[in-house]
Amino acid sequence: MLCLLRLLALLLVPVALGSPALASAQEVSLRGLGRFDGWRENALIGYGLVTGLAGSGDTRRSAVTRQALRNVLNRLGTTVTDDQISSRNVAVVMVIGTLPASANVGDRIDVTVSSIGDARSLAGGTLLMTPMLGPDQHPYALAQGALVAGGYSFESDLNQQQRNYPTTAMLQGGATVETAVNATILRSDGQLSFLLSDPSFGTAQRIAETVNNRFGFGSAIAKSADEVKIRYAGDPAQLTNFLAQIEALSVRPDRAPRVVVNERTGTIVAGGDVMISSVAISQGDIKVTIKAENIASQPNFYSGFASDVRSLIVTNTKLDVDDSVGDTVVSFPNTTVSDLVQGLSRARVNTRRMISILQAIKTAGALHADIIVQ
Structure with a gap:
């Protein structure tokens, strides 16, 4: 050393x-410092079934899988009993995705599919039509399509080879938006709230001063370290143009020492x-170095076999301290x-x-x- x-x-x-x-700290546009209150993404979740698996799906021990498959077949006009379902080409899964703050009917979003049973792999499977529900339990999208697992798991005669985690797969653009959503940013009192990603009193004050210099005194006020109130009294049809001008403004943010x-x-x-x-x-x-050496001490005898004689293992330990x-x-x-x-x-x-x-x-x-x- x-x-x-x-x-x-x-x-x-x-x-x-x-x-x-x-x-010196550089100026950053408001687009990179935060977001407007109301402009947020929403989580979606669904419960579905993956078919077409090459024997790597859920086993018969999974009662949930058999029930889900029976429900799907019943909706399609086929009646089966629990004893008639023995395929391992099916797996029950959870489907999650994110709905953008603004989305139109027909827009496509990515979803992630994860096994919740005892399936070994989802590679090669196809997700059946799955409703994607929001926090209010209303369906906002439908997911369906072929999965891309990005891994594999093969097993034969107690030998297994696995790459990555094949029980989770992606479905790029696999969900279609069925209910249009549009974020509400402007409040009834004509106020906008700009929320800072990294709260700072100095940054909030500089944002308010920059907005006032651009649109006139009294247009903005720093309410707290993470919120700036902005007043808009113009035509609601021009709100998008006003928001674009706000996002284009640049300020010098405070940087927390970390x-x-x-x-x-x-x-x-x-x-x-x-x-x-x-x-x-x-x-x-x-x-400090410790070295241990094990030596077998073998007993010497000339003839015959002694059942009560055993080898003795002797451990020699050497300790070195280097200061x-x-x-x-x-x-x-x-x-x-x-x-x-x-x-x-x-x-x-x-x-x-x-x-x-x-x-x-x-x-x-x-x-x-x-x-x-x-």
Whole structure:
């Protein structure tokens, strides 16, 4: 492990060479900062049946599958008993999708089909006509078509090969909208509400000021950190044009200082302006190695067979402790997470150790940002 004195020298190289100034925050259009209240997608769900499976469907133990198939055949004019249903080419599934905020009759949407029985695979199956219900239990779309599983599962003589998760499949454009929907954005009092995706009092105030500069004083007011009220007194037929002008406005948003770390993949993501105050770091490295060696002690006898004689397994353990030398306590001046990570990378410090250092700095109160661990 390199001592931190050398690490500090590497860290300060960009500063000595004159690192570029932190880039100022850029303006972003309102389209990327939030949405209008009332403009939202809606979840759809359905319960259906997949047929055409090559023996990979639900088994006879699934009473739900037999009942669903019997209901479908009864609606089609065929009466069958429970004992007459023994096919494994059928699977009962849940179908989910998302209805856009504005949709017309005949529009097509994507759906995801997932097995809820004991089917091994949905590959090659066909979804029968399935009503897609909204939260109000009304049907808004109908889903039907051939599935694309993106995987497979084959089994023969207790041998099995599987790729991905074939019990979930996609149906691209497989649902047809049957009930038109249109979001209501303008309230009866002539008010619009713009909702921020990332709440900030500063950003909300700047949005209100920008709207007032464009459409006149009193057109907008920042109600809270996540909502801006906008007044519209024009012709309702021109509302779309007004909303398009609002979305085209640009403001400089506040950016919350955050450091996102993913310990599983060893990823660190932080804004270039996340500051670290002066802090002293002591880095020590003690390496402990334990080696175990198993030796079989075989008893010696010259003739015959002794039933009460057994081999003896002897375990020899060796413990080595390597205490590194040259560990140093150094002080880091005010800097950014970007410069710190760059210096640690040049010193060949692995990402997981960087994460531990950042968490320790945060605990010491020198890292002025929230650490989000994924």
